[in-house]
Amino acid sequence: MPDYLPHTEDDIKEMLAFLGLSSLDELFATVPAALRLSGGLALEEGRPEPDVVARFEERARANATAGLVCFAGAGAYDHEVPAVVRSLAGRSEFVTSYTPYQAEVAQGVLQAVFEFQTLVARIAGLPIANASLYDGASALVEGVNLGVAASGRPVVWVSAGVHPHWRAVLDTFAVGPGHRVVEVPLDLGRTVWEGAAEAGGAPGVLVLGYPNYLGCLEDPAEARALADRLGAVLVMAADPVAVGLVKSPGEWGADVMVGEGQALGVPLAFGGPYLGLFACSQEHVRRLPGRLVGETVDRDGRRAYVTTLRAREQDIRRERATSNVCTNETLLAVTAAIQLGWLGTSGLAEVALRCARGARYCRDALLGIDGVEPLTGETPVLREFALRLPVRADLVIGRLAAEGYLAGVALDQLVGDRGDGSLDAEAAAHGLLVAVTERRTRAEIDGLVAALDKAVRS
Amino acid sequence: MTSAPGGRARSIPLLGHDTEPTLFELSAPGRQSWQLRTTGVPDRTVDELVPAAHRRRELVPIAEVSERDLVGHFTRLSHRQFSIDLGAYPLGSCTMKYNPKVADAVAALPGLAAAHPGAPASLTQGWLAVLVELEEALCAISGMAAATLQPAAGAAGELTGLLLMRAWHAAAGEDRRRVIIPDSAHGTNPASVTLGGYQVTTVPSDARGCVDMAALRAVLDADVAGIMLTNPNTLGLFEEDIAEIAGAVHEVGGLLYYDGANLNAILGVVRPGDMGFDIVHLNLHKTFATPHGGGGPGAGPVAVSARLAEFLPGPRPVRLAPGADGGPRFGWETPARSIGRVHGWHGNALVLARALAYIEVHGRDGLLRVAERAVLNANWLRRRLSSSYDVAFDRPCMHEVVLSAATLRKAHGVSALDVAKRLIDEGFHPPTVYFPLIVDEALMVEPTETESKETLMALADAFEAVAAEAVAGLLDHESPRHTPVRRVDEARAARRLVATYDARREE
Numbered sequence: 017m018p019d020y021l022p023h024t025e026d027d028i029k030e031m032l033a034f035l036g037l038s039s040l041d042e043l044f045a046t047v048p049a050a051l052r053l054s055g056g057l058a059l060e061e062g063r064p065e066p067d068v069v070a071r072f073e074e075r076a077r078a079n080a081t082a083g084l085v086c087f088a089g090a091g092a093y094d095h096e097v098p099a100v101v102r103s104l105a106g107r108s109e110f111v112t113s114y115t116p117y118q119a120e121v122a123q124g125v126l127q128a129v130f131e132f133q134t135l136v137a138r139i140a141g142l143p144i145a146n147a148s149l150y151d152g153a154s155a156l157v158e159g160v161n162l163g164v165a166a167s168g169r170p171v172v173w174v175s176a177g178v179h180p181h182w183r184a185v186l187d188t189f190a191v192g193p194g195h196r197v198v199e200v201p202l203d204l205g206r207t208v209w210e211g212a213a214e215a216g217g218a219p220g221v222l223v224l225g226y227p228n229y230l231g232c233l234e235d236p237a238e239a240r241a242l243a244d245r246l247g248a249v250l251v252m253a254a255d256p257v258a259v260g261l262v263k264s265p266g267e268w269g270a271d272v273m274v275g276e277g278q279a280l281g282v283p284l285a286f287g288g289p290y291l292g293l294f295a296c297s298q299e300h301v302r303r304l305p306g307r308l309v310g311e312t313v314d315r316d317g318r319r320a321y322v323t324t325l326r327a328r329e330q331d332i333r334r335e336r337a338t339s340n341v342c343t344n345e346t347l348l349a350v351t352a353a354i355q356l357g358w359l360g361t362s363g364l365a366e367v368a369l370r371c372a373r374g375a376r377y378c379r380d381a382l383l384g385i386d387g388v389e390p391l392t393g394e395t396p397v398l399r400e401f402a403l404r405l406p407v408r409a410d411l412v413i414g415r416l417a418a419e420g421y422l423a424g425v426a427l428d429q430l431v432g433d434r435g436d437g438s439l440d441a442e443a444a445a446h447g448l449l450v451a452v453t454e455r456r457t458r459a460e461i462d463g464l465v466a467a468l469d470k471a472v473r474s
Numbered sequence: 475m476t477s478a479p480g481g482r483a484r485s486i487p488l489l490g491h492d493t494e495p496t497l498f499e500l501s502a503p504g505r506q507s508w509q510l511r512t513t514g515v516p517d518r519t520v521d522e523l524v525p526a527a528h529r530r531r532e533l534v535p536i537a538e539v540s541e542r543d544l545v546g547h548f549t550r551l552s553h554r555q556f557s558i559d560l561g562a563y564p565l566g567s568c569t570m571k572y573n574p575k576v577a578d579a580v581a582a583l584p585g586l587a588a589a590h591p592g593a594p595a596s597l598t599q600g601w602l603a604v605l606v607e608l609e610e611a612l613c614a615i616s617g618m619a620a621a622t623l624q625p626a627a628g629a630a631g632e633l634t635g636l637l638l639m640r641a642w643h644a645a646a647g648e649d650r651r652r653v654i655i656p657d658s659a660h661g662t663n664p665a666s667v668t669l670g671g672y673q674v675t676t677v678p679s680d681a682r683g684c685v686d687m688a689a690l691r692a693v694l695d696a697d698v699a700g701i702m703l704t705n706p707n708t709l710g711l712f713e714e715d716i717a718e719i720a721g722a723v724h725e726v727g728g729l730l731y732y733d734g735a736n737l738n739a740i741l742g743v744v745r746p747g748d749m750g751f752d753i754v755h756l757n758l759h760k761t762f763a764t765p766h767g768g769g770g771p772g773a774g775p776v777a778v779s780a781r782l783a784e785f786l787p788g789p790r791p792v793r794l795a796p797g798a799d800g801g802p803r804f805g806w807e808t809p810a811r812s813i814g815r816v817h818g819w820h821g822n823a824l825v826l827a828r829a830l831a832y833i834e835v836h837g838r839d840g841l842l843r844v845a846e847r848a849v850l851n852a853n854w855l856r857r858r859l860s861s862s863y864d865v866a867f868d869r870p871c872m873h874e875v876v877l878s879a880a881t882l883r884k885a886h887g888v889s890a891l892d893v894a895k896r897l898i899d900e901g902f903h904p905p906t907v908y909f910p911l912i913v914d915e916a917l918m919v920e921p922t923e924t925e926s927k928e929t930l931m932a933l934a935d936a937f938e939a940v941a942a943e944a945v946a947g948l949l950d951h952e953s954p955r956h957t958p959v960r961r962v963d964e965a966r967a968a969r970r971l972v973a974t975y976d977a978r979r980e981e
Contacts, residue, residue: 019840020572021847022926028847031854031927040846043853046712046870047744057742058614062837065576072831076585078600081593088590091818096510100541108559109552112573115769117565118894118904119964120957123494124555125768128548131497134974138534144973147769150626153818161669181818188787188814191637192671233528261520262528276818286601287591287819288626289771301971307769311978312967314959315952319493324967330629331661331909335674340665343627343759347767357497357544361536363508372523374515396525410594417597425592432789432808458514 019062079286084422085460087378089400089451090229090430091152091179092287093279095257095367096455101281101358105351115307115343119322120314125346126321129309132353139259140273140295141266147307147323148349149292149341152276153185156253158294158305158339159274160186160221163249164195165303165338166271169220172197175207175239176438177228178253179276180431202438205232205392205402209242223251226265227258229430230449231375231400232392236268256280256293258398260368265295272296281355282348291348304328305339370454371399374461378452379403381465387472391427391439391447400451402427406472409448415471421464424450491958494550498975501537507544554958555768556903562925562933566874566906566918567660567708569738569760571848576835577764577828586827591819595805601823602804605791608830609775615833615841616734616754617747618777622787623826624817628735629662631755631774632702634787636670637813638753638778639700639729641785645811648727650699656685658708658910660735672699679912683709683867685719694722700729705749706736706872708910708918710852720750729753729782734774737761738922739849739873742842752779762829773825788812791820847923848873851930855921858934862941866913874920876913877905883915888944890915895961896943898954900936 023031032038044052063071076082086094105111109124116122129147136145149155156178164170172190174183176199183199190197198219200212207224224239236252243250252270257279259265265273277291278284296304302325310324330337359367379401382388387406405412409426416423427439427447439447452461520529539547556563563570581587589601609621625631636653643650653672655663657679664674675693680686684707701723705713713719720730732751738761746754758764759772766772778786788808796803836844849872856875860868864878879890894904894917906918921930943949954960972978 019836019843020574020924021843022924023847023850027927028850031850035850035853035857040850043846043849043870044712044740044743046714046872047740048714048717051717051744051748053617053742053744053748057838057841059611059833059838059841062840063834065574065835068831068834069576069579071834072580072583072586072604072827075600075603076583078603079585079589079598081590081597082585082588084593084597086590088592090592092591094588094590098509100507100545104545104548104552106578107549107552109555109557110768111557111578111765112559113555113557113768114563114565114568114570114766117906118556118898119962120895120954120959121556121898121903122768123958124551124553127494127496127554128551129768130973131975134496134498134976135536137974137976138536143977150630150771150822151818153815154626154630179818181815184815185818188637188816189633189669191640191813192633192669194671233525235527259530259534261524261530263530264534267530283587283824284590285587286589286598286823288817288822289773289825290818301973308973310967311972312963314963315961316491316959318491318959320959320962322962322964322967324964324971324973326964326968329661330665333665334661335664335668337661337665337668340629340633340662340669341627342629342662343766343772344770345626345767346769347765347771350768353497354544354548356536357539357547358507358541359536360506360508360538361533362506362538363510364536365533366508366510369520369523370510370513370515372520373518374513376518376523377515396523396528398524413594414596422590422593422597426594429594430592454510454513456513456515457511458516461515 080417081422084417084420086422087450087452087464088422088425090425090449091276092284093451093453094284094455095279095453097281097283098358101355104354110347110350116323123321126309128350128353129346130311130321132349133309135353135356136293136295139256139264141264142273142295143298144301144304145295146304147309148345149294149306150345151288151290151292153182155274155292155294156182157186157189159251159272160195162272162300162303163221163251166300167220167249169218170195171216171219172221173200173212173219174223175200175225176202177207177225177234178223179229205230205395206234218246219248221251222248223253226252226254227398230392230402231397232395233262240269257368260364261372277352280352282351289345289348291345291352302328303338306341306344367454371452374452374456375399375401378450378461382468385469385472400449403448403450404443405446405448408445412448412468412471416467419467421467423464423468424448496975497537497547500539500543500547503538505538505540507539507541561901562929563903564905564919564921565903566920567735569920569922571763571922572924573763573765574832577831580831581824581828596802599802599804602791604827604830606793606804608826611833612756612775613777615741616777617745618754619780620783620786621775621777622790623775623821624787625774625776626817626822627770627772628755628757628774629666630816631776632662632666633669634776634816635731635753635755636666638782638785640670641813642729642782643699650697652698654693654698654701657912659702659704660708660733663702663733683711684713684715687715687718690719691722694726696726698726698728700731702731702733704733704736706739709867709876710871710874711867712872716749735760736873739845741845742838743845752782758825758829762832764825764828771822771825773822784810785813787814787816844923851921851923851925854930855919855934859937862938874918877917877919878913879915879917882941882944886944888949890917892949892951893917893940896940896949896953897936899956902933902936
């Protein structure tokens with residue numbers, strides 16, 4: 017079968033002879049015979065590329081969702097990604113390089129990441145940003161780990177407005193270090209901090225979503241004041257597109273920003289690879305997780321870039337490292353830098369504004385349908401909002417798919433078995449989260465509204 | 475150069491040693507690249523949409539460049555970057571093999587790339603099929619019973635595996651505190667152990683470069699939750715006593731964790747499950763050739779034996795009983811005693827799809843050929859270079875060989891770093907240096923199976939020429955000379971931290 021191996025039969029013979037061996041099998045003489053696999057792997061024989069592509073085309077066709085007009089969000093948004101961004105981010109020098117261990121031959125990636133760090137820091141309104149983490153959820157985990165280390169207190173108060181999947185990931189990873197995560201409930205889309213139990217001791221970390229997962233802009237000043245009173249580190253899980261219109265986490269006084277960077281040029285891609293954003297204040301720089309690129313000079317005095325403050329990292333510090341992150345999401349960080357360069361100063365604000373206009377128009381129209389109610393109170397929304405439908409949301413999503421729309425994400429699917437602490441099962445089952453990006457036209461929105469109107473009646 | 479006018483399209487960084495300005499220095503007020511769809515959505519002002527308390531006063535400063543400038547800038551940056559597409563990349567432990575382009579084509583299919591992760595299973599049957607089939611293939615390759623595809627990288631897989639270990643012992647009512655790691659292990663192992671809530675116990679390697687059995691037995695007791703091993707280990711050697719190690723660890727109730735960083739060497743030859751491992755992580759960006767993107771994304775699925783399957787992260791993609799009505803064939807299921815989610819969605823899906831494409835093209839026969847030729851290439855280099863370099867443990871290796879510049883250093887004052895930097899001027903990416911930590915002046919070479927005999931000969935020639943220069947006293951500490959920048963001042967970067975363009979301006 018064809019493959020990607022350059023060895024001819026003669027090459028193999030010659031190379032084996034050089035080693036004094038007579039067969040390839042002898043290369044594995046150190047593997048105990050009793051352990052050797054007999055009969056080969058339980059896989060099919062290899063197939064030529066066109067066969068495999070055809071198989072994938074068939075699988076791709078079975079994803080009906082990809083052909084629908086997308087009103088789903090919940091942390092994954094259908095933003096414009098122009099040809100120029102796909103073209104540049106697809107350059108094989110960026111795609112097929114390894115971690116920049118040898119700075120002299122990695123200035124391209126290093127400088128692009130330096131620019132990415134600068135852009136994330138500006139969006140965050142904080143001075144330091146790292147070279148990326150896996151996704152928003154992993155950034156949250158690292159933010160909490162930093163906050164616990166900085167405060168010396170393992171109790172973490174997390175608003176239930178933080179994305180349910182991120183909270184689930186935090187719960188999973190809190191087990192190792194033994195953090196005590198307390199979920200602070202929402203009421204009509206706002207975190208009720210007064211309700212937080214202090215039974216577990218004073219928190220070292222507070223986490224607020226901005227906007228929260230229901231799309232609401234909560235008041236970070238309240239969380240900041242509370243964090244000050246408790247001597248806690250404030251982590252804001254912020255959306256980078258929203259920041260095009262609203263104050264940055266830094267302006268609100270956050271110590272750490274964590275975020276999902278998918279909206280910055282990364283395709284929906286069934287949830288990954290995405291891009292974890294992480295920024296913090298200067299005082300926490302030595303606790304920063306993951307890689308950091310710094311500027312320096314080469315031996316001729318020219319500007320150069322290199323990974324720095326390496327003594328924090330796992331390959332140097334081993335069991336005392338600030339994090340175990342090694343591989344991150346560099347290519348997506350480079351992509352985000354290119355996308356932000358394309359958007360520019362005016363474009364980021366313009367995208368955020370267009371999302372807000374579309375969402376307002378869509379929300380107003382949907383609320384005009386009999387039996388459709390807001391699920392949140394009088395809190396402002398930007399790109400996304402939550403509704404309570406008169407019928408189950410999953411049924412509506414199914415019916416609208418037949419009309420060509422992905423109507424949104426069903427809340428009970430999103431919150432899963434863990435629930436939300438503020439949504440009862442009935443509200444979750446009828447809850448629909450709708451996102452409107454700058455790509456949605458008035459005709460598409462009108463079409464969604466008409467189809468949903470029909471769906472809730474039938 | 476401190477600044478450059480925006481809009482100047484010149485290829486100076488390619489033609490000389492000048493620096494490329496940052497995106498911010500290329501900015502010129504009033505330039506614009508973005509073009510957005512005409513939507514017909516009614517205009518509203520920011521004031522109507524955002525309450526004053528939340529509104530930002532000034533725009534987030536990004537940069538203002540034309541699309542042409544954007545293309546020029548990032549293309550010039552790409553010319554300052556080595557990549558596997560450009561030439562051999564023999565970084566030990568990193569498995570920098572050629573990344574087949576067919577995987578790019580698969581990942582670009584709109585039916586995969588434009589699928590929303592929150593869509594219901596009925597609308598994402600194709601993706602669920604990809605995930606389930608990949609899980610089945612990875613289980614076949616590793617000899618395990620079930621897997622999670624959620625971990626986004628090897629280190630995430632390690633931590634997931636340790637939490638599985640923890641859940642397993644907790645379910646048995648035990649609170650064990652220690653995890654054993656050999657002194658040759660990757661740094662992520664001990665870092666993950668700490669985050670998993672365990673303490674590290676290090677065991678030394680013996681004279682053969684393998685786990686010292688006597689030392690291992692001495693630290694094994696009922697407090698040991700498990701052991702993390704890489705096999706072949708980071709010295710490129712197969713742990714021949716693996717069955718004995720597995721028996722000893724299992725005897726005290728511990729579990730065996732397999733770090734899959736070096737799986738490439740043994741594809742189709744021997745499976746971690748058959749060696750006695752209970753938990754296995756696989757680095758799809760190494761073994762299965764998904765491009766590493768300058769440092770990520772990766773994917774680090776974790777496969778487990780049957781007794782651990784009920785603890786796996788959820789929700790998991792699963793096959794459903796086929797419905798007579800032609801209903802969905804795949805769905806989601808959360809294992810009974812799941813440790814919970816370890817990823818915001820379902821894992822690095824496009825990386826997973828690329829790996830499945832790689833596996834399907836190669837198949838059972840092709841994957842075995844991969845391992846055979848990877849080991850052949852590494853041994854050929856070991857034999858060829860053993861006369862000019864020290865070989866840390868000079869016996870048949872697997873997919874990589876650890877050389878050492880210890881003698882060159884002692885006799886001629888030339889370090890592993892000098893050798894590495896000199897190789898760059900010969901057109902090769904250097905090997906991994908100073909790892910594993912137990913080898914003095916280590917040069918860890920992993921040629922991979924996709925490099926030809928001619929490339930290996932050229933690489934060996936370059937290594938030998940550098941050694942000869944060192945012996946002749948001609949090798950200085952000045953290389954590389956022909957790169958966009960020369961040796962960089964790492965100490966200065968740490969001492970005077972400039973991690974953003976804005977920090978530079980404040981200097």
